[in-house]
Amino acid sequence: MTLENNIIQYTIQAVKELYGACLDAHQVTLQETRKEFQGQITVVTFPFIKFSKKSPEQTGQEIGAYLKIKIDEIIDFNVIKGFLNLSASDNFWVSRLNDIGDEGFGIFSANGKKILVEYSSPNTNKPLHLGHVRNNLLGFSVAEILKSSGYEVIKANLVNDRGIHICKSMLAWQLFGNGETPESTGLKGDHLVGKYYVIFDQQYKIQIQRLIAEGQTEEDAKKNAPLINSAQQMLLNWEAGEEQTLALWKKMNDWVYSGFNVTYNKLGVDFDKFYYESNTYLLGKDTVEEGLKNKVFFKKPDGSVWIDLTADGLDEKLVLRADGTSVYMTQDLGTAELKYHDFKMDESVYVVGNEQDYHFKVLFLILNKLGKSWAKGLHHLSYGMVDLPSGKMKSREGTVVDADELIDEMMRTARERTEELGKVENFSAQEKEELYRMIGLGALKYFLLKVEPKKRLLFDPKESIDFQGNTGPFIQYTHARIKSVLTKGNYQKHQSAFYSSELKALERDLIVILNKYPDTVKSASAEYSPALIANFTFELAKAFNKFYHEEPILKADEEDVKQFRLELSAATAMVLKKGMKLLGIEVPDRM
Numbered sequence: 407m408t409l410e411n412n413i414i415q416y417t418i419q420a421v422k423e424l425y426g427a428c429l430d431a432h433q434v435t436l437q438e439t440r441k442e443f444q445g446q447i448t449v450v451t452f453p454f455i456k457f458s459k460k461s462p463e464q465t466g467q468e469i470g471a472y473l474k475i476k477i478d479e480i481i482d483f484n485v486i487k488g489f490l491n492l493s494a495s496d497n498f499w500v501s502r503l504n505d506i507g508d509e510g511f512g513i514f515s516a517n518g519k520k521i522l523v524e525y526s527s528p529n530t531n532k533p534l535h536l537g538h539v540r541n542n543l544l545g546f547s548v549a550e551i552l553k554s555s556g557y558e559v560i561k562a563n564l565v566n567d568r569g570i571h572i573c574k575s576m577l578a579w580q581l582f583g584n585g586e587t588p589e590s591t592g593l594k595g596d597h598l599v600g601k602y603y604v605i606f607d608q609q610y611k612i613q614i615q616r617l618i619a620e621g622q623t624e625e626d627a628k629k630n631a632p633l634i635n636s637a638q639q640m641l642l643n644w645e646a647g648e649e650q651t652l653a654l655w656k657k658m659n660d661w662v663y664s665g666f667n668v669t670y671n672k673l674g675v676d677f678d679k680f681y682y683e684s685n686t687y688l689l690g691k692d693t694v695e696e697g698l699k700n701k702v703f704f705k706k707p708d709g710s711v712w713i714d715l716t717a718d719g720l721d722e723k724l725v726l727r728a729d730g731t732s733v734y735m736t737q738d739l740g741t742a743e744l745k746y747h748d749f750k751m752d753e754s755v756y757v758v759g760n761e762q763d764y765h766f767k768v769l770f771l772i773l774n775k776l777g778k779s780w781a782k783g784l785h786h787l788s789y790g791m792v793d794l795p796s797g798k799m800k801s802r803e804g805t806v807v808d809a810d811e812l813i814d815e816m817m818r819t820a821r822e823r824t825e826e827l828g829k830v831e832n833f834s835a836q837e838k839e840e841l842y843r844m845i846g847l848g849a850l851k852y853f854l855l856k857v858e859p860k861k862r863l864l865f866d867p868k869e870s871i872d873f874q875g876n877t878g879p880f881i882q883y884t885h886a887r888i889k890s891v892l893t894k895g896n897y898q899k900h901q902s903a904f905y906s907s908e909l910k911a912l913e914r915d916l917i918v919i920l921n922k923y924p925d926t927v928k929s930a931s932a933e934y935s936p937a938l939i940a941n942f943t944f945e946l947a948k949a950f951n952k953f954y955h956e957e958p959i960l961k962a963d964e965e966d967v968k969q970f971r972l973e974l975s976a977a978t979a980m981v982l983k984k985g986m987k988l989l990g991i992e993v994p995d996r997m
Contacts, residue, residue, distance in 0.1 A: 409494060410436055412477055417449055420472040427457035437489075438922070445491030446918050449473075451487035454680075462488035475965040496909040499917045507899070508979045512984055517556035522749055523549040524562040526670075526677070531575040531603045533596035534669050534809040536865065537759070540854045542992060544789055545757040546675040547855055547936040550988045555931035560749055564741065567659055573640040575599050576654055577633065578606035582804035585639055588661050594668060594810065595661025609633055628793065657754070672813050674990050675685050679748070681741065687732060689740025694726045702775050706921045713772055738769050746780050753783035755934060756873065760788040760860070787934050790862035812867070816846035819871045820879075827873070829997060833849040841994055842878050845871065845879050848991045852878030855989050856940035876944045878991055881982060884947040886997035887954065890977040895960050897972045907967060912953040916974060919949050924983050926941070927988070936989055943985040952977045 414434045421427050433453060451466040458465040466485035470492070474480050479498040505511060522591050525545020529924055540557040551558045579586070588595045596744040610633045617627035628634070643651040645731050670676065703711050703725060710771035711726035717949055745754060756766060766786035773781035794807060812815040824830055824973045830838050853870035857863045868904070873879050891897075909917075924943065959975060962968040983993050 409477075409479055409498065412479075413447060413473065413492065414448065416473055416476045417469060419476070419702060421454055421457055421470045421480065424468055424472065425454070425457040425459075425669050427454075436997055438809070438918075439491045443486055443489075443491050444482070445493045446914075447492045447494070449490040450488060451485075451490050455488075464743065466490040476568050476593055496914070499909060499914055499921075501660070502921050503917050503974060503977060506917070506920045506923075506981065507973065510939060512981070513554050513558035514924070516558070516926070519556075519753070520558045520560070520749060520751040520755040521552055521755065522560040522562055522745060522751045523552065523755045523757065524564055524745075525549075526675070527566060527758065528563075528569060528666060529566045529597070530659050531571045532600035533665060535592070536794070536807040536809065536812060537814065539673065539850070540789060540792050540863075541757055541759070542670070542673055542675045543854050544787070544859055544936065545853050546673075547939075547989050548755065548787065548934050548991065551927060551930045551934075551936065551939065554927050554988060557931075560751065561677045562677060562679045562681060562745070563677045564686070566683050566684065568655075568684045568687060569787045570637055570641050572655065572659075573637045574606040575603040576651075576658055577640055578609065579658065580654065582609070582627055592702075594665035595658075595663075596665030597808070598665075599654070599658050599662050599812075606633065606637070630932045639791070662716070669809050669813075672810070672847075679957050683737070683746070683829050685742045686744065687737045689744060690736035690738070691726065691730075691740070693739045693743060694736060695696060697725070697772075697776055705917065713775070715771060717902035718771060720764075720771070723772070725772070733767070735769065735772070738765075739772065742769070742781075742784070743774060743778075746778075747925050751780075751783070753785065754780075755787050757787045759790070760790055762786070763788050771807065774787065774934075785934070787859060789859040793862065793864045795864065795866060813847065813850070815867060815869065816850045817842050818846075819867060820846035820849065823871050823873070823879075824997075827899050835997075837895070838914065841997065844992045845882060845997075848878035848986075848993075850878075851894075851991050852940060853883070855936040856944070858937045876941075878986075879992060881947045882993050883993075883997050884950055885979055885982045885986075885993040886995060888975050889995040890983075891954075891959055892972060892979070893977055895968070895972050897976060897978065900969070900973060907964070912949075912957055913971070913974060915947050916946075916953050916978065919946050922979055923985065926985075930988075939985050939988050943982055943989075946978065946982060950975070950982075 414431050415434060417434045418429045418431065420430050435450040435453075437448040437450065439448045449466075449469065451462055455462055455465050458468070461466075463485050466488065470483035470485060470490050470745075473492065474483060479494045481494050481495045482493040520986060523545055523574040525544050528537065528538060533584050544563070549561050553559045567834060579599070582605055583602060586598065590600050591598060593601070610631055613631040613633055614624070614627045617630060618624055623631065642649060644655060655844060694703060697713070698705065698711060703713050705711055706728075709730075710728040712722050712724055714722050716722065723735060724733055725739070742754070743752070758766065763786070770781060770784050770786070774786065776780055808983070821838075824842065824845060830841065833841065849870040850867075853865060854863070856876060870877060926938055926942045930936060953974075957971065959971040960968065962971060986993050
């Protein structure tokens, strides 16, 4: 039993013996003791005064005295208003360090539950951009955190590979491409296809202006422009299975997938299962029939099928057009069924931007009304958009921040900043390039993940690559610093840490923070929040640097103090590495 569980159980016992009241475990609240007070674990005693009929201070004093007698590890306490601050013994914290040094620390055993995390979901008419980068990093990190928490995780990617936007790129390439290929141009396939999506928009605008000049309204000109009519005809040809259109679609999509894979590899994200909209867009019609039969849906006179959600504070929602064709909701209903059929997962997380909040609210509500028992496990991980100092991004206007260019820029900036510091003279050319890659990607990933997913964020590449402050490079540098100390100290891992002296405050503080790692993993898992892991690693790195600057490690007065501090340093490096790995970030041994 952990010390925290002991405190809860004995607090329940204290309230019963002292005041004759029975409590449940959930009625005992523990907190981390505030830094300005002595202690490490705080019991909130305000709820107990209704039983004690005494002041919060007196109640805290009585319970504190009880816990000090009953729990060997508690050596002292103090009461501030309704907060009972408990101090654990040095022996307790040294024994905790031994557990922290274990390889399995913070990795939970299998809980028997399966969870699917769907992320990325790119369109095959353009390359991945900064918004996709946040999506991919968020989805990958959440999946890794859930794995560490004991879940069996399936990483899924639903690729939007059909529709009018795809046909726009196809048509523009057909009309203006002169047979260009990734090989003939030296462009990545997704960049080449994205180029023609922009060209379509440029040419379409020219046609609209020409029609307006000829006397048409802007609305009519947008409908009558030959390019948009040709793109719509191409979509009809695709849906009819016209051979030539399908061949062009397959060829250009293959170019895009090849390009995506390069970007995914650079980002270090992966997938266990790919779904393609071209295979799923007709799904859901059986679900609609089922809903009609069960009177969950209703038909309007024109034959279209709807659901009335006004009683739930929403509106009426179309689920099938009058001509029998699907809408997005139809296929999402069908795809949800397909995913459950494939994996029988307990939970399913959709990592999708917050502009789709309403869509997912409706989707989950419909599935619940259809009586799908598994719908209770569906969750929309809604995240905010990424802005740049220069403003919003628009794909069709070619003003997006391309993911590949961003990664290259981050690595260039990492090179410049590192060489300014002059710390890579002893590195080979290959080691330097690997280091710049780690720092550049670490800076990008950390900056995007340290902010709570729901929040919109402003991404500043220069600010992200800073070796001071709440950044990836600061934490990476701390890990490298520890590795250097361990090498200089000829560190060898011992079976257990031993300390004959009294713990210094900074040593204890470091162990207290390290001890929070498993709970942080659990909280990050429950909240689908990599930000909790990111900010934990920052607090840990800060605490280590304070310890490093104020307490000698290699020049400690006694050998056992030196060995203990090396053990503490090694445990810190291991937990930093684990935490950063959950964010998809590598930490170098040298910097």
